[in-house]
Amino acid sequence: MDVLLPRFYGMCFGVRDALAAANAHPAPHRVTLFGELVHNEQVNSRLAERGFRAQPEGERSLPTTPEVLITAHGVSDRERARLESAGLTIVDTTCPLVRSAHAAARKLDAEGRFVVVVGRADHVEVRGLVGDLSRFVVIAGAQEARRYEADAIGILSQTTTSPAEFEAAVASVRNHNPQASVSVIDTICKPTRDRQEGLAELLAAVEALVVVGGVHSRNTRELVRSAERAGVRALHVQSAAQLDPTWFVGVRRVGLTAGTSTLPETLDEVYQALVALDGIPSRV
Ligand code: SF4
Known part of the structure; x- marks a missing residue:
């Protein structure tokens, strides 16, 4: 493998x-x-x-x-x-990239816009982002967009939102609010964007994916969901000890990735354990 x-x-x-x-x-x-x-x-x-x-x-x-x-x-x-x-x-x-998102939120607010944040309302970053705003709503995605009583709307996102979800949410807000001028500031952070793009390339080349990360890590769960959306089965583990060899039966090429809060040494342990299952390590 x-x-x-x-x-x-x-x-x-x-x-x-x-x-x-x-x-x-x-x-x-x-x-x-x-x-x-x-x-x-x-x-x-x-x-x-x-x-x-x-x-x-x-x-x-x-x-x-x-x-x-x-x-x-x-x-x-x-x-x-x-x-x-x-x-x-x-x-x-x-x-510093969260600070930039705060600056974007403040700018939209100062322009008198109703601010729409695309992200998870209960996430600590989002609570910080909206904590100084006068009029705002947090939506998880396109399906939660509504018509807002506002003639000017500003949209930004939690830094770890997937670019595809953000684009869909922006389109949906626009569709629901033809009366409003809409200003969009893309606050998805570069590491998130890079990881999503890297994952898309990887998913095209593997039959299964192992994702290493904490159970409460949103971006780790996002990686698992991205794999599932691409039709690639995914295994979420926190450490090498959670790898089940039977899960890999018949798999010739497995991808390995990790959430942003995963220690490099933990990822390395999982990598070594996978390699030890069978096969020659390689990179895309
Ligand atoms: S995911 Fe990391 S780099 Fe991106 S905003 Fe959050 S802390 Fe910063």
């Missing part, structure tokens, strides 16, 4: 840099992680062992440590001000 990897996969620079900042912090016991730094149980338990406190995502009570670490997903300015006015020192690891 050949094991093929896409051109882009795994941990993005935003998550990697946030993790590096946490790892470099000299006094973890002084810090509360404001939500999950990465959707990866292995990493989160290592951080806990180092002394970081963790506040569950969406939990709004004020941390009791003197410092609070904002994750790569960012928070709204309102939330940042609330933390600062409580006397907390902020360790900010917001990804």
